[in-house]
Amino acid sequence: MSQLEPCQILDWDTRFWGFRIARVNGSTLSAETQGRVREWCRAYQVRCLYFLASPSDPETTRVAEANGYRLVDVRVGLSWSMANGRSISMDTPGVTVRPALPADREALVAIAGENYRDTRFAIDAGFAPERCRSFYETWILVSLDGYAQNVLVADLKGEPQGYVTCHLDSPGTGRIGLLGVNGSAQHHGIGRALVHSALAWFTATGASQVAVATQGRNVAAQRLYQRCGFFTESLGLWYHKWFE
Numbered sequence: 001m002s003q004l005e006p007c008q009i010l011d012w013d014t015r016f017w018g019f020r021i022a023r024v025n026g027s028t029l030s031a032e033t034q035g036r037v038r039e040w041c042r043a044y045q046v047r048c049l050y051f052l053a054s055p056s057d058p059e060t061t062r063v064a065e066a067n068g069y070r071l072v073d074v075r076v077g078l079s080w081s082m083a084n085g086r087s088i089s090m091d092t093p094g095v096t097v098r099p100a101l102p103a104d105r106e107a108l109v110a111i112a113g114e115n116y117r118d119t120r121f122a123i124d125a126g127f128a129p130e131r132c133r134s135f136y137e138t139w140i141l142v143s144l145d146g147y148a149q150n151v152l153v154a155d156l157k158g159e160p161q162g163y164v165t166c167h168l169d170s171p172g173t174g175r176i177g178l179l180g181v182n183g184s185a186q187h188h189g190i191g192r193a194l195v196h197s198a199l200a201w202f203t204a205t206g207a208s209q210v211a212v213a214t215q216g217r218n219v220a221a222q223r224l225y226q227r228c229g230f231f232t233e234s235l236g237l238w239y240h241k242w243f244e
């Protein structure tokens with residue numbers, strides 16, 4: 001696809017949600033580019049358009065809001081760097097963090113399906129709630145099947161209580177994909193144990209930087225990452241535009 005196209009079709013999202021989904025290329029919009037985006041979406045019969053907007057360009061938010069784009073999330077990008085020297089080692093009593101096993105699948109799917117009620121899909125009524133649940137169940141399954149380079153599981157008394165998925169996108173740089181702790185086991189240091197173990201695994205593979213993204217409304221996740229030495233690196237405004 002040409003770089004000059006204003007949008008791109010998202011094949012995986014389109015297959016998963018069952019209607020055509022595209023994303024705006026770039027993070028700014030003017031009246032002129034929004035006109036091109038609209039025509040492109042009509043031509044490709046797009047039903048839902050994602051747009052990750054720069055928060056620093058007033059024209060972009062003005063144009064988006066004047067044209068029916070709905071703000072659904074604030075994306076918070078955080079990063080951890082070995083150079084900042086804030087890797088805190090810790091143990092959470094009774095919790096073992098280990099690589100995922102085939103026998104964990106059912107328990108991890110159950111946690112994933114419960115855990116993501118404040119994402120941009122869950123709060124946008126255009127996405128059916130049962131499909132939102134399935135979205136995260138699918139995500140942990142494909143991660144276990146090789147989409148992630150490693151999935152670590154927190155085990156408490158022989159029962160999986162949480163997971164973190166680890167990706168190596170480029171040499172020296174890691175990324176946390178999904179992190180979740182069973183609702184009944186939260187606030188006991190399991191999330192922290194998972195993030196510390198992920199950082200230990202990343203550094204053992206030679207990564208010196210680790211990135212993660214979470215939602216602006218997810219204060220729990222932001223505080224957890226900050227406790228583990230991550231710093232905020234970027235903000236983006238997630239908009240969805242529906243074409244009926």
Ligand SMILES: CC(C)(COP(=O)(O)OP(=O)(O)OC[C@H]1O[C@@H](n2cnc3c(N)ncnc32)[C@H](O)[C@@H]1OP(=O)(O)O)[C@@H](O)C(=O)NCCC(=O)NCCS
Pocket residue numbers: 115116178179180181182185186187188189190191192193213214215218219220221223224225227
């Ligand atoms: C975010 C999440 C993983 C935290 O797991 P957890 O096991 O409860 O976290 P911990 O007990 O290890 O707490 C670690 C730190 O996180 C922060 N934290 C955890 N829960 C919090 C909450 N409800 N409100 C504010 N801060 C919270 C705190 O800073 C805490 O450290 P502190 O108590 O010393 O201040 C968990 O709430 C969860 O699974 N949420 C749903 C899924 C999700 O949001 N995943 C992250 C997506 S990127």
